[in-house]
Amino acid sequence: MAQKKNVLESKHEYAWEKYTSKTLDKVFEISDTYRKFISKCKTERECVTEFIKLAEANGYEDLNKIISSNRKLKMGDKVYANNKGKNLALYLIGKDSFESGMKILGAHIDSPRLDLKQNPLYEDSDLAHLETHYYGGIKKYQWVTIPLAIHGVVVKKDGEVVNIKIGEDDTDPVFGVSDLLVHLSQDQLKKPLATAIEGENLNILIGSIPVKDKDIKEKVKYNMLNILNEKYGIDEADFVSAELEVVPAGAARDYGLDRSMVMGYGQDDRICAYTSFEAMLEIKETDKTCVTILVDKEEIGSAGSTGMNSRFFENTTAEVIALYEDYNDLKLRRALSNSKMLSSDVSAAFDPNYPSVMEKKNCAYLGKGVVFNKYTGSRGKLGCNDANAEFLGQIRQVMDKNNVSWQTSELGKVDQGGGGTIAYILAQYGMEVIDCGVALLNMHAPWEIASKVDIYEAKNAYVAFFKDI
Numbered sequence: 001m002a003q004k005k006n007v008l009e010s011k012h013e014y015a016w017e018k019y020t021s022k023t024l025d026k027v028f029e030i031s032d033t034y035r036k037f038i039s040k041c042k043t044e045r046e047c048v049t050e051f052i053k054l055a056e057a058n059g060y061e062d063l064n065k066i067i068s069s070n071r072k073l074k075m076g077d078k079v080y081a082n083n084k085g086k087n088l089a090l091y092l093i094g095k096d097s098f099e100s101g102m103k104i105l106g107a108h109i110d111s112p113r114l115d116l117k118q119n120p121l122y123e124d125s126d127l128a129h130l131e132t133h134y135y136g137g138i139k140k141y142q143w144v145t146i147p148l149a150i151h152g153v154v155v156k157k158d159g160e161v162v163n164i165k166i167g168e169d170d171t172d173p174v175f176g177v178s179d180l181l182v183h184l185s186q187d188q189l190k191k192p193l194a195t196a197i198e199g200e201n202l203n204i205l206i207g208s209i210p211v212k213d214k215d216i217k218e219k220v221k222y223n224m225l226n227i228l229n230e231k232y233g234i235d236e237a238d239f240v241s242a243e244l245e246v247v248p249a250g251a252a253r254d255y256g257l258d259r260s261m262v263m264g265y266g267q268d269d270r271i272c273a274y275t276s277f278e279a280m281l282e283i284k285e286t287d288k289t290c291v292t293i294l295v296d297k298e299e300i301g302s303a304g305s306t307g308m309n310s311r312f313f314e315n316t317t318a319e320v321i322a323l324y325e326d327y328n329d330l331k332l333r334r335a336l337s338n339s340k341m342l343s344s345d346v347s348a349a350f351d352p353n354y355p356s357v358m359e360k361k362n363c364a365y366l367g368k369g370v371v372f373n374k375y376t377g378s379r380g381k382l383g384c385n386d387a388n389a390e391f392l393g394q395i396r397q398v399m400d401k402n403n404v405s406w407q408t409s410e411l412g413k414v415d416q417g418g419g420g421t422i423a424y425i426l427a428q429y430g431m432e433v434i435d436c437g438v439a440l441l442n443m444h445a446p447w448e449i450a451s452k453v454d455i456y457e458a459k460n461a462y463v464a465f466f467k468d469i
Helices: 024-040 044-057 063-068 219-232 236-241 267-282 312-324 329-337 389-401 423-427 452-468
Strands: 078-083 087-092 103-108 113-124 127-135 148-155 161-166 204-207 242-248 253-255 261-264 290-295 340-343 370-373 406-408 432-437 439-441 448-451
Touching: 024 044, 024 261, 024 267, 024 452, 044 078, 044 087, 044 148, 044 267, 044 290, 063 078, 063 312, 078 312, 087 267, 087 312, 103 267, 103 452, 113 148, 113 219, 113 236, 127 219, 127 242, 148 236, 204 219, 236 242, 261 452, 267 290, 267 432, 267 439, 267 448, 267 452, 312 329, 340 423, 340 452, 370 389, 370 452, 389 432, 389 452, 423 432, 432 452, 448 452
Parallel strands: 103 290, 103 340, 340 432, 370 406
Antiparallel strands: 078 087, 087 290, 113 127, 113 242, 127 204, 148 161, 148 242, 253 261, 261 448, 370 432, 439 448
């Protein structure tokens, strides 16, 4: 029997087209709250603090308090575990045994930036600077001559934690990395972009007024130490036990005449972390336990005690199982291997200014909904998780059932490059995992761009996954 015209074709329409002027309110509503979130939370520590505040307001309890009180968990309980202030796991306990598996969303909350070195402060030519070591994959030339802010913590010898945030309020000063004037850049402009700005030259200019003391050699540097000591009670030695991150200063903004996009720092991957968290709050009851894991260090290989390669998630899941039912190691192994997961991470959106790096039939577009990457990796799928076709078939059914706008993509042409996510790490347990997130323009730049309708579709996709997978 002949099929109707176009029935057999795969076609992904613009998500905007399915919304009316009335239903568009929901699209813009979540983007407004998201924009405020990424303006406020520019480090992994700030994200965890804010997520815990919101989670507790929605009935989530600290797992450590439950453990210390010898309480047992029951169906419908909501708990969270905080790992060193930079890594967070949330669990909504389902009615089924953990052995049947969990439904997991996983995103990372670290982003490319400049980190201060352990001994960063120096003076040269009557100017005070802070030395940095860039974190994650950046184009170094994008970080010069833009206003920068400093966020983070300083831990003093007595254990006191001092929170630092300078450059975000309208009355705050900002900082920056200087660049050569074009008039004197003849040699610099001949260099490739990758080497025109060197990593060791990404030094932050912070001041120029000297103290009036003839006995002090580096007068401007000493003045900076005076200011820091007066405001924060810290001295130069305290930089050794500090985590201070230099990030673009200023709030995320609506982008475009139609306000259809969001421009902000750190949308890779806080856009997926935020929508995953929102989806988690929307689920009230479940058969299989729902989990959202928000991790640090993805941009540098998921290493360290707060990265996905740590045992935090595995250990925390063991604790949760033991509080819900009789525990043994085999039950934990079965719980992990029988789980299904969306690795909630961003993808690269097609940019018509740079079409040569993309293959148009297999790339993501702004405004066409959430993106599924069956595989990422680079040059021969190196280092990727290649999702099983059976799992992708199930995902298709769930998304279409819930009227979620979605598209598929690979990260650039075959020999062009690529990237990685946390997907392959969780797949090592044997669980079904696929990358699923929002397409961005300017990925890894100081200011990234996302479509508001894709943000909404991502949240809907994560809710559909929790409900129907």
